[in-house]
Amino acid sequence: MGFVRKYIFSTDHKVIGIQYIVTAIIMAFAGGGLAGLIRLQLSNPDGAIVSPETYLSLVTMHGTIMVFFVVSLGLVSGLGNFLIPLHVGARDMAYPLLNMLSYWTVVPACILMLLSFLAEGGAAAAGWTMYPPLSAVADSVPGSGMGTTLWLLSMALFIVSFTMGSLNFVATILNMRAPGLSMMRLPIVLWTYFISSILGLLSFPALTAAAIMLLFDRHLGTSFFLPAGMVFADHVLPNQGGTPLLFQHLFWFLGHPEVYVLVLPAIGVAFDVVATFTRRPPLGYRTTVYSLLLIAFLSMIVWAHHMFVTGMDPRVGKYFSVATVLITAPFGVLGVNLLLSLWKARMRFTVPMMFALGLISAIGAGGLGGLYLGTQTSDVYFHETYFVVGHFHLMIGTVTLLGTFAALYYWFPKMFGRHMSTALGKIHFWVTYPGMVAIFIMMHYQGLGGMLRRSYDPSVYDYNTPNLVLRLPITVIAFVVLAAQLVFVWNFFKSSIWGEKAPANPWDSASIEWQAASPPPHGNWGEAIPAVHRWPYDYRLPGASEEYLPQTTERA
Amino acid sequence: MSDATLQSDLAQQERARRTNEVTVLAVLAVVTMLFAAFTASYLIRRTGTDWGHIQLPSLVWVTTVVLALSSGTLELARKGRRGGWLGMTLALGLTFVVLQVLAWQSLAADGVFAASHPHSAFYYMLTGVHAVHVIGGIGALLVATKRPTFVGLCALYWHFVGLVWVWVLLVLKFL
Numbered sequence: 001m002g003f004v005r006k007y008i009f010s011t012d013h014k015v016i017g018i019q020y021i022v023t024a025i026i027m028a029f030a031g032g033g034l035a036g037l038i039r040l041q042l043s044n045p046d047g048a049i050v051s052p053e054t055y056l057s058l059v060t061m062h063g064t065i066m067v068f069f070v071v072s073l074g075l076v077s078g079l080g081n082f083l084i085p086l087h088v089g090a091r092d093m094a095y096p097l098l099n100m101l102s103y104w105t106v107v108p109a110c111i112l113m114l115l116s117f118l119a120e121g122g123a124a125a126a127g128w129t130m131y132p133p134l135s136a137v138a139d140s141v142p143g144s145g146m147g148t149t150l151w152l153l154s155m156a157l158f159i160v161s162f163t164m165g166s167l168n169f170v171a172t173i174l175n176m177r178a179p180g181l182s183m184m185r186l187p188i189v190l191w192t193y194f195i196s197s198i199l200g201l202l203s204f205p206a207l208t209a210a211a212i213m214l215l216f217d218r219h220l221g222t223s224f225f226l227p228a229g230m231v232f233a234d235h236v237l238p239n240q241g242g243t244p245l246l247f248q249h250l251f252w253f254l255g256h257p258e259v260y261v262l263v264l265p266a267i268g269v270a271f272d273v274v275a276t277f278t279r280r281p282p283l284g285y286r287t288t289v290y291s292l293l294l295i296a297f298l299s300m301i302v303w304a305h306h307m308f309v310t311g312m313d314p315r316v317g318k319y320f321s322v323a324t325v326l327i328t329a330p331f332g333v334l335g336v337n338l339l340l341s342l343w344k345a346r347m348r349f350t351v352p353m354m355f356a357l358g359l360i361s362a363i364g365a366g367g368l369g370g371l372y373l374g375t376q377t378s379d380v381y382f383h384e385t386y387f388v389v390g391h392f393h394l395m396i397g398t399v400t401l402l403g404t405f406a407a408l409y410y411w412f413p414k415m416f417g418r419h420m421s422t423a424l425g426k427i428h429f430w431v432t433y434p435g436m437v438a439i440f441i442m443m444h445y446q447g448l449g450g451m452l453r454r455s456y457d458p459s460v461y462d463y464n465t466p467n468l469v470l471r472l473p474i475t476v477i478a479f480v481v482l483a484a485q486l487v488f489v490w491n492f493f494k495s496s497i498w499g500e501k502a503p504a505n506p507w508d509s510a511s512i513e514w515q516a517a518s519p520p521p522h523g524n525w526g527e528a529i530p531a532v533h534r535w536p537y538d539y540r541l542p543g544a545s546e547e548y549l550p551q552t553t554e555r556a
Numbered sequence: 557m558s559d560a561t562l563q564s565d566l567a568q569q570e571r572a573r574r575t576n577e578v579t580v581l582a583v584l585a586v587v588t589m590l591f592a593a594f595t596a597s598y599l600i601r602r603t604g605t606d607w608g609h610i611q612l613p614s615l616v617w618v619t620t621v622v623l624a625l626s627s628g629t630l631e632l633a634r635k636g637r638r639g640g641w642l643g644m645t646l647a648l649g650l651t652f653v654v655l656q657v658l659a660w661q662s663l664a665a666d667g668v669f670a671a672s673h674p675h676s677a678f679y680y681m682l683t684g685v686h687a688v689h690v691i692g693g694i695g696a697l698l699v700a701t702k703r704p705t706f707v708g709l710c711a712l713y714w715h716f717v718g719l720v721w722v723w724v725l726l727v728l729k730f731l
Contacts, residue, residue: 094575167582175575201582202589209593216681221671224601241604241674246597253593 009104011096012522016103017082018415021408024074025489027110031070032482034062042458043475055456056125057143061117063128064151068158069110071262071396075404076200077106077165080193080265082415084169086513087190089178089530091523094171102164109157112150119146127454129251132225132244136217139233149218152211159204159211166197173197178512180532184289185551187511187536188282191289192268195296196261203257203300210250217242245310252303260299262396264292266403267334267363270356272536273406274338276509277353278345279548281537284337291330291337298327308379317376324374331367335360350507351425355406358433359399365437366394369444384454386467387447390440398436405432408492413506417518418499424491431484435477442470505550511536512551573705580709584716587689591720594682598727601674610668610676612728615659616683620725622652623690627718630697634711642701645714649694656687675728682724689717 010016038058041049050058081099085092093099116123125143126135130151138145173186173194186194213224221238225247228240271282282288304312304320338360347353369391372378382388405428412420449467451458458464458471505514512532516524530552538549546553601607626648633641660680663669670680693714700706 094579163586167579170582171575171579174578175571201586205586205590206593209590209597212681212685213597216670216677220669220677220680222677222681223606223671223674224597224677241601241606243600243604246600249600250593250597 009100011092011100013081013085013093013096013099014415014520014524016099017078017080019103020073020078020081020106023107023110024070024078025492027065027069027073028485030114031062031065032485034058034065036479036482038062039475039478041456043471045459048457052456053125053142054122056127056141056454057117057123057147059454060125060127060143060151061113061123064124064155065113067128067258067262067396068155069113071400071404072158072162073106075265075400075407076193076196076261077102077162079269079404079407079411080165080169080197082411083513084172084190084193085176086414086516086520086524087187087511088173088176089181089512089525089532090172090176091525091529093168094176095168098164099168102161102168105157105161105164109154109161112154112157116147116150116154119143119150121145122147124148124151129248129255130214131251132214132217132247133230136214136225137230137232137237138218152215155207156211159208162200163204166200169193169197170201178529178532181512181551184286185532185535187268188271188285188288188292189265189268191292192264195292196264199257199264199296199299200261203254203261206250207254210247210254214247245307248307248310249304252306253300255306256303257296257299259392259396260296262400264295266359266400266406267338269403269407269410270338270359271341272511273352273356273410274341274360275537275539276410276507276511277348277350277356278341279348279539280341280345281535281539282337283340283343284333285535285537287333288337291333294330295327295334298323298330302327302374305374305376305379308376309383314376321374321376325371327374328367328371335363335367338363350409351420351422351429352406352410354426354429355402355409355433358429358437359402359406362394362398362402362437365441366391366399369394382447384452385447386443386451386453389453390443390447393440393443394437398440401436402433405429405488410507411513412492412495412499413502414513414516414518414520416496416499417502418495419502419506420495420499421491424487428484428488428491431487432481435481435484439474439477439481442474446470508548509536510538510548510550515550515552569705576706576709577712580712583713587716587720590685591682591723594678594685595723595727598678598731601678602731604674607674610663610673610679612679613659613662615655615662616725619652619655619659620721622648622655623718623721626652627715630707630711630714634707642697642707646694646697646701649690649697649714653687653690653694656683659683679728682728686717686721686724689720693717 007015037050038055041055041058081093121142121144123143124130124135124147125141126148130148134140134144135148173190216222217224217226223239223242225244226237226239226242227244230237230239271288275282302320302324304316305324308317369387373382373388373391409420409425412418446467449464451464451467459468502518504516504518507514512530515530532551533554534549534551536551540547541549626645629641629648630645633645660683663676663679668676670677693710696706696710696713700710
């Protein structure tokens with residue numbers, strides 16, 4: 001096999017997985033750099049670093065890149081690709097060619113998204129939610145011209161790619177499992193990938209529909225989302241009868257499940273990492289799986305809690321409040337199962353374990369904030385404030401990134417046959433975890449004080465003066481945390497070449513992927529597909545001769 | 557070939573068939589959600605004060621018949637009479653797309669464009685998105701001419717896209 005076939009246009013799920021992860025790291029430089037610029041603008045005591053229009057572009061692009069091109073690509077597509085065939089004992093994905101196609105569809109999506117910074121008027125500026133009328137009328141803000149067109153094209157490619165990827169994940173998990181591997185013998189992390197793929201498949205079409213209608217409004221002059229009497233640039237628009245709220249409903253029909261698409265795999269990673277390093281099964285396997293299914297179902301019928309301030313009928317709002325708060329029940333089960341899995345455990349404090357523990361605490365902190373936002377009455381106060389910014393950064397920022405890091409440190413020896421540096425990993429953890437939690441908890445406080453979340457210069461309001469105390473500490477910590485990510489990137493690339501050699505099963509894990517060679521060869525398993533005889537958590541079985549029994553060990 | 561390898565070959569073929577079936581069903585779920593989102597949007601938009609129906613071009617009744625016929629010929633192809641009937645299905649599918657374009661042209665000739673009216677906007681959009689799915693089906697049929705095992709899967713998708721067309725037409729005509 002030539003270099004190009006092996007490393008560039010590869011159909012091997014492991015190579016594609018690593019390609020996704022590296023792409024996500026590259027996009028993270030853009031997303032993180034934008035976060036830095038945003039913080040610089042917000043903590044600048046006098047005047048502007050960027051113009052207000054540019055600031056809107058920064059916020060929009062930071063959100064879009066982080067949600068779709070960093071966390072989705074790295075945690076879901078990247079690690080999913082690497083892990084799923086290994087975890088089900090298959091030689092590759094169900095459709096290797098489709099898999100390659102989905103990666104090479106997302107590459108132009110990334111390029112188009114980054115190119116939109118060069119567009120006339122700058123990048124898209126209507127928020128990562130792309131609400132009309134700002135996004136539908138080209139001359140509403142400078143970024144709504146070419147910048148938004150490029151944003152829409154990029155997202156169209158992303159959706160196509162993500163749909164192809166999810167189809168592959170679902171088909172592989174349902175039909176490519178090794179003999180003896182029933183669904184109830186899958187590790188929890190694989191359940192989370194399975195459920196999040198289904199969620200993605202069922203929810204992205206709503207955004208596709210919204211984007212098509214938005215393109216019609218932008219380029220064919222229709223009025224799906226534009227009401228009568230809108231005035232832009234001194235002229236009245238001819239549109240009439242449309243409703244911008246329709247777009248919000250469609251967007252959040254995707255947007256809310258998308259949160260779970262990202263968060264559930266991170267939680268799954270925590271379950272599996274915790275099992276390996278506490279040397280015992282996670283508490284409540286079945287209740288966890290059923291809770292995950294229930295969470296997935298509920299996540300599809302609560303979207304309008306993102307829209308309490310749109311003036312919806314209070315009875316509708318009441319329904320969305322109650323349904324949202326209902327999610328606490330299955331989510332509480334997950335939390336309790338994770339916590340009790342740690343109860344009186346003899347833990348091995350490895351780097352992936354530290355990130356998993358940090359993740360569990362971040363779910364708790366983020367989840368509590370969610371209660372205030374899911375409740376209609378309190379959300380009306382909090383919605384336009386930094387409380388929301390702090391909350392969602394704890395959940396889809398901190399939880400997902402800590403989960404990605406836990407997974408990368410944990411499965412790195414399988415990817416490259418080498419260890420990452422533990423010392424650098426600990427530095428990375430002890431800056432990233434406390435730093436991120438501090439930043440976003442402080443934002444909660446600013447939100448309680450009423451600081452507006454989309455404001456370009458928070459110092460213009462007198463009432464906001466007490467909140468300004470926190471803006472410099474947040475910015476300073478943000479830059480320290482950003483710098484710590486460079487340590488991670490260095491550790492990742494350096495260790496992949498020069499890292500200490502790792503054995504095939506360095507963590508003494510029972511689950512099946514560690515039975516392959518490190519790194520696994522093309523086809524993963526050599527001569528024969530392994531037969532599976534047990535679930536992935538047989539640690540310290542009473543009467544067993546070994547401390548742990550791999551999934552391939554026959555039953556006595 | 558020994559019995560054991562023959563057995564495992566058959567098992568692999570059976571697995572591949574089931575995998576493809578799951579995937580096609582998942583694709584149908586995606587398409588269902590897409591048109592459900594459009595239908596929901598239609599129901600919301602029709603409450604606007606400027607709502608009203610345009611006269612649907614009469615060609616859509618011809619295209620409905622063409623699409624129904626194509627489902628019939630594909631069934632015949634699936635029932636083992638592959639050769640000619642598959643080609644006939646392809647021809648009918650292409651005819652459908654061409655007639656849809658002619659229907660757009662007849663509307664445009666009457667001065668009804670996407671921006672003219674909220675109902676015409678939905679007409680152009682829904683028929684356009686549906687036509688894209690038919691073109692996807694034509695691509696799949698082309699693959700099936702080379703790979704006979706795909707004919708059944710194509711039929712599943714093709715009949716479904718036919719049902720979506722009936723749904724689109726019912727929405728546009730009666731809602």
